[in-house]
Amino acid sequence: MSEPQIAADTRPWRDPARQPFIEIRNITKRFGDFTAVNDVSLGIHRGELFCLLGGSGCGKSTLLRMLAGFETPTEGAILIDGQDMGRVPPDRRPTNMMFQSYALFPHMTVEKNVAYGLLREGMSRREAYARAAEMLKMVKLESFGRRKPHQLSGGQRQRVALARALIKQPKVLLLDEPLGALDKKLREETQFELIRIQETLGVTFIVVTHDQDEAMTLATRIGVMRDGVIEQVGEPREIYENPKSRFVADFIGSVNLFEATVEAAAPDMMRLACPDAGGAVLVPPQTGLTRGQTVWGALRPERITLSRDRPDSARNVLRGTVEDVGYVGHMSTFRVVLDTGRMIRVTEPNNLREGKPISWDERVWASFRPEAFKVLTE
Amino acid sequence: MTGRGWVLPMAVVFGFVFLYAPIISLVVFSFNESRLVTVWGGFSTRWYGELLRDRQILNAAWVSLKVAFWSANLAVIVGTLGAFVLVRMGRFFGRLLLTGMITAPLVMPEVITGLSLLLLFVSMELTLGWPAGRGLTTIIIAHTTFCAAFVAVIAQSRLRDMDESLEEAARDLGAGPVRVFFDITLPVITPALVSGWLLAFTLSLDDLVIASFVSGPGASTLPMVIFSKVRLGVSPDVNALATIIIGIVTIAVLIVGWMLRKQARAGR
Numbered sequence: 001m002s003e004p005q006i007a008a009d010t011r012p013w014r015d016p017a018r019q020p021f022i023e024i025r026n027i028t029k030r031f032g033d034f035t036a037v038n039d040v041s042l043g044i045h046r047g048e049l050f051c052l053l054g055g056s057g058c059g060k061s062t063l064l065r066m067l068a069g070f071e072t073p074t075e076g077a078i079l080i081d082g083q084d085m086g087r088v089p090p091d092r093r094p095t096n097m098m099f100q101s102y103a104l105f106p107h108m109t110v111e112k113n114v115a116y117g118l119l120r121e122g123m124s125r126r127e128a129y130a131r132a133a134e135m136l137k138m139v140k141l142e143s144f145g146r147r148k149p150h151q152l153s154g155g156q157r158q159r160v161a162l163a164r165a166l167i168k169q170p171k172v173l174l175l176d177e178p179l180g181a182l183d184k185k186l187r188e189e190t191q192f193e194l195i196r197i198q199e200t201l202g203v204t205f206i207v208v209t210h211d212q213d214e215a216m217t218l219a220t221r222i223g224v225m226r227d228g229v230i231e232q233v234g235e236p237r238e239i240y241e242n243p244k245s246r247f248v249a250d251f252i253g254s255v256n257l258f259e260a261t262v263e264a265a266a267p268d269m270m271r272l273a274c275p276d277a278g279g280a281v282l283v284p285p286q287t288g289l290t291r292g293q294t295v296w297g298a299l300r301p302e303r304i305t306l307s308r309d310r311p312d313s314a315r316n317v318l319r320g321t322v323e324d325v326g327y328v329g330h331m332s333t334f335r336v337v338l339d340t341g342r343m344i345r346v347t348e349p350n351n352l353r354e355g356k357p358i359s360w361d362e363r364v365w366a367s368f369r370p371e372a373f374k375v376l377t378e
Numbered sequence: 379m380t381g382r383g384w385v386l387p388m389a390v391v392f393g394f395v396f397l398y399a400p401i402i403s404l405v406v407f408s409f410n411e412s413r414l415v416t417v418w419g420g421f422s423t424r425w426y427g428e429l430l431r432d433r434q435i436l437n438a439a440w441v442s443l444k445v446a447f448w449s450a451n452l453a454v455i456v457g458t459l460g461a462f463v464l465v466r467m468g469r470f471f472g473r474l475l476l477t478g479m480i481t482a483p484l485v486m487p488e489v490i491t492g493l494s495l496l497l498l499f500v501s502m503e504l505t506l507g508w509p510a511g512r513g514l515t516t517i518i519i520a521h522t523t524f525c526a527a528f529v530a531v532i533a534q535s536r537l538r539d540m541d542e543s544l545e546e547a548a549r550d551l552g553a554g555p556v557r558v559f560f561d562i563t564l565p566v567i568t569p570a571l572v573s574g575w576l577l578a579f580t581l582s583l584d585d586l587v588i589a590s591f592v593s594g595p596g597a598s599t600l601p602m603v604i605f606s607k608v609r610l611g612v613s614p615d616v617n618a619l620a621t622i623i624i625g626i627v628t629i630a631v632l633i634v635g636w637m638l639r640k641q642a643r644a645g646r
Contacts (some may be wrong), residue, residue, distance in 0.1 A: 070546055090549040103547035107565045116561075117551035168551065 011047040011235075013221060019082075019320040020044040021204060022067070022172060027076035027227075029062050038228035039076075045328060049198050049205040052227035055251075060208045063225075064174050067206065068097045091120075098178055102161035104149035106145040108158050112135065117168040135163040138197065147208035155186050166201065175207045191217050196297055212252050216240070224248050241371035245378040249298040256304075256344045258297040260375075262289050269315075269368075269370065272297065276342040281314045283370045289377070294375040301345040303372035304362045306334060314316035320344070322362045334358070336366055403626060408617035422596040425618040435619060438603040445514065445589075445599060446582040449521035454571055456522060457529025462563070464530075465537040466545075481531060483524035492591030493518045499592060512594030520592045521585060525578035532577070536570035537563075546609050573634040580630050583623070 012018045020043030029037040037059040044050045052060040065071045067078060078085045080094055095141035105113050115132035134143050139159035149157060164171055179187045196220060198205050204238045209215050215222050216236045221235045243249035246257060260274035265285055272281045274297065281297065310317060324335040334346040346366060358364060412419025429435060460480050483491055499509060499516050509515045544566065548558045586601040593602065604616055
């Protein structure tokens with residue numbers, strides 16, 4: 001797999017010597033008996049668009065609120081640009097937040113909402129309103145300044161909230177489910193709009209979301225959270241291709257998970273005994289595994305190829321029957337029942353395929369390359 | 379179906395008669411020429427004229443308006459603070475007690491509220507020397523006490539409905555806690571406070587029992603004067619006065635209702 005080399009300064013997290021811009025050090029937050037965030041440490045670099053991804057109740061919002069200063073960590077410290085935020089109240093932090101509900105002040109006009117942060121800084125009315133007009137222009141709402149928030153559509157309110165949160169040029173912008181309240185089409189457009197604005201201003205963004213597609217599209221890096229713990233941090237591709245745990249593999253995209261036992265390690269190939277897959281599976285050799293150890297294999301549906309005839313070259317081949325076919329336009333999804341009784345999901349792109357497409361109840365061969373079978377120990 | 383056809387209108391008519399017949403008869407008789415309440419002597423506004431010449435009633439009306447104005451103002455301040463503390467300050471020592479106490483005047487019999495306030499004022503005068511005697515001040519304090527309870531209930535429900543992230547957003551944009559209260563919280567709950575003020579004003583204007591306990595010589599409110607007049611026999615100018623009060627109260631209630639509806643719509 002060859003990819004163009006990108007200079008290290010656009011991906012500073014790849015350089016371990018680099019000092020992160022935001023340092024979260026062993027942060028724990030407990031509400032009574034409930035531990036919302038459990039000993040999280042994380043470094044986020046300047047100019048990143050970092051996504052905290054996880055299901056509801058995983059602690060991602062609590063972590064964001066601690067960065068904004070609305071919650072005090074039970075233990076641990078947060079440093080922004082080298083400065084300890086421990087005793088700094090929310091109104092003195094170099095962060096601004098965009099709320100999930102947008103939290104536009106209902107009794108103020110749009111321009112006053114946007115200018116509010118500057119007015120509180122003591123800027124003159126004229127200058128603050130001039131800057132607010134600039135911000136509104138950036139989010140393409142220049143003619144809406146005199147309206148009240150309730151006279152705007154959901155998408156327009158979202159942009160006002162963004163303009164208001166950005167006007168003080170914060171070092172860090174915190175976004176809590178920024179696109180959650182928008183419909184699907186608008187959400188896709190707005191994703192790229194957010195990236196454009198982030199790149200133009202160079203502000204560090206931290207986004208909380210439960211939507212994995214959103215995280216994959218937006219993020220420079222993703223932190224997957226579960227039960228108050230960060231399971232994995234990485235670039236979207238890394239998280240998708242090399243999940244570290246079953247949870248991450250399952251949470252990001254869809255996956256077929258197999259239980260297997262390490263059988264033998266040949267110099268070029270490792271053999272796993274996988275009864276569900278109907279025998280042995282060959283994977284590339286890996287360090288840190290011992291004979292007899294139980295592991296999990298994650299196999300992405302798009303990495304499996306279906307064919308009527310047994311493919312000669314493939315190292316891993318499974319036999320099964322197509323139970324169900326779903327046509328989704330650009331691709332088809334298959335549910336194949338293996339002869340072992342195990343059901344797997346397979347997706348294939350619908351580009352020009354020769355011959356008759358594979359259909360219900362056909363006997364098929366499902367094959368995949370050794371690298372496609374990701375071995376997980378957690 | 380045919381059954382429902384006449385039962386429902388009947389029920390409505392009966393309900394309206396039950397509620398409004400006494401009031402209507404009072405309004406009608408306030409325009410009665412005759413001195414005898416039970417005899418219709420033709421239409422006249424004579425009693426309204428006579429009312430305007432009655433110094434005692436005019437004085438009492440002025441006292442009542444002053445009391446209602448000041449106790450409504452104070453009740454809005456005290457009630458709002460109480461509601462804010464209960465809704466926004468989280469858990470603190472004595473919170474449950476305060477919750478109970480702030481609504482106690484709503485359910486407490488007026489006689490008990492009046493009596494306990496009287497005892498308080500008397501013992502305060504003995505130990506602190508203030509308030510000196512009973513009069514306008516004590517009535518205002520007493521009315522503030524029970525009106526604040528109503529304001530607190532209204533303000534509490536509005537505060538609970540209010541999106542807390544509005545206040546957080548203002549904090550986030552650089553406003554200190556006090557600034558947030560005046561910039562965001564207060565304007566957002568203002569409609570509730572206005573209706574609370576009007577309610578307090580009306581309640582204060584209506585009150586007879588508590589005022590009777592805590593008033594002193596020279597500070598008789600309108601309900602007190604009317605009550606003592608009626609005990610000596612119903613005089614027609616009281617009808618006229620009652621009609622005017624009904625008019626004022628009706629307008630106030632309509633305004634409160636309209637404001638609450640508007641607020642419900644704005645709060646989506």
